[in-house]
Amino acid sequence: MVEYGGGISHGPAGQVGGGAGAHPVTDAHVDFFSSISHTINDVTHTVLAQPPEVLAIGIVLFFVGLIVLRRAF
Numbered sequence: 001m002v003e004y005g006g007g008i009s010h011g012p013a014g015q016v017g018g019g020a021g022a023h024p025v026t027d028a029h030v031d032f033f034s035s036i037s038h039t040i041n042d043v044t045h046t047v048l049a050q051p052p053e054v055l056a057i058g059i060v061l062f063f064v065g066l067i068v069l070r071r072a073f
Helices: 032-048 052-072
Strands: none
Touching: none
């Protein structure tokens, strides 16, 4: 099995477990506002990745929505 790579998991390389380091739950720094920036980044990327026709329709719908809101109030 060593010829096919089966021996490496039982040899010295397989014994290195990496027990030190930060604990993923208790030592993690939570930044709640990073999710907002990731969301804005994802939305911006999604909008900019659209074809020009879809962007034009979106702009028209945005202004039609503003007109409808203005008449509603």
